[in-house]
Amino acid sequence: MKRVISLSLGSSKRDKTVTAEFFGETFEISRQGVDGDEKKFVERLAELDGTVDAIGYGGMDRYLWSEGKRYEFAVSRKLLAGAKKTPVLDGSGLKNTLERAAVEWLQANNVVDFKNKKTLIVSAVDRFGMSEALIACGGQICFGDLMFGLDLPVGITNPKVFKVVARTLLPIVVQMPLSMLYPTGDKQNHIVPKWGKWYAWADVIAGDFLYIRRHMPDDLKGKTILTNTTTEENQKELKERGVKQLITTTPIFDGRSFGTNVMEAMLVAINGGKEMQSEEYLAMLQKLDWKPNVITL
Structure with missing residues (x-):
């Protein structure tokens, strides 16, 4: 074994x-x-x-x-x-292949029509394959990296602008301490609603589940969540908020x-x-x- x-x-x-x-x-x-x-x-x-x-x-x-x-x-x-x-x-290494392929498969098989949907991707630099595939689909996208990663109230809706921002900030971001970058330990168990405007705007919310969950509102009626690392308890939380569809890019065990x-x-x-x-x-x-x-x- x-x-x-x-x-x-x-x-x-x-x-x-x-x-x-x-x-x-x-x-x-x-x-x-x-x-x-x-x-x-x-x-x-x-x-x-x-x-x-x-x-x-x-x-x-x-x-x-x-x-x-x-x-x-x-x-x-x-x-x-x-x-x-x-x-x-x-x-x-796998995100660039598996998650890129997931978006392409979902679009090709008419499971999610990203071309005619509005997608909030909570951290595109964390999901570079997914984000590039979403851009290729041609739909509206909000890149939430500044909001969810740096707590700055700026949603980026232009892919070209996002690339410039990423190129400028990434060398600085990777030098920051862990406490400033990601919810760890008990912080992962708490939900603090924030950035509600963009959750409401989106038809699809994509990316790291802990980022999605950390600030999700009580009302997610009709939304599609594209993510992974979800538990049965997470599925229950999403159902209670009215999420229509949960799509995970990795197998369920x-x-x-x-x-x-x-x-x-x-x-x-x-x-x-x-x-x-x-x-x-x-x-x-x-x-x-x-x-x-x-x-x-």
Whole structure:
């Protein structure tokens, strides 16, 4: 049995362990949160290094991308320095393929007509494949990076302007401390409604679920949510708010969709611990006959 652990800076309340089979291999897949405790994260990573087939890095990105250029978070580089034997994957390699393919599949199969929808993508630099695919569809888009990432009341609706802003700010953003960038630990369990104008404007709300959830309003009637890493409790929350459709880009195991970091770690484990290029990830996904999960709430 292959073992894949997603070690997350997030809340331990979202922990889950399941078994699944891919390409004839049985996997034990486990998500373990450290409640925002960076010291505990480093200690647990050292314990896991060399004892499992692959490790997913959850609760934060290691890399952000813009126009083909990769930026590494300083805090992530420091946190992951202790992993010497086991590959650690943050999901960014898979986001460029899986989530891009998800948007293309949904459009081509008339599940979601992005061309004629208004889409709020809460953090496009975190979902570069998804954001590029949405732009290609031609619909209206609001890039929420300044709002959801930096708490600045600015929604960007012009893709060209967004690219300029991303190019300017990313070198600065990746040097910021973890506390300023992403909800970790107990903060992941609280909802503080904000940016209601843009939630109301959008037909589709896309991107990282914890960003979506962190500021979502009580009323999301008729909305489509395009995301991953949702639990059964999250589905209940969305249904209570009137969400029409939940689409997850990663497979559901025992009522739970894990993050791209888990899927990327699984594929790397199958590949003997060797990281892959975008076309190699896509080829493996095609062999799995992967498709997005569409759930009517």
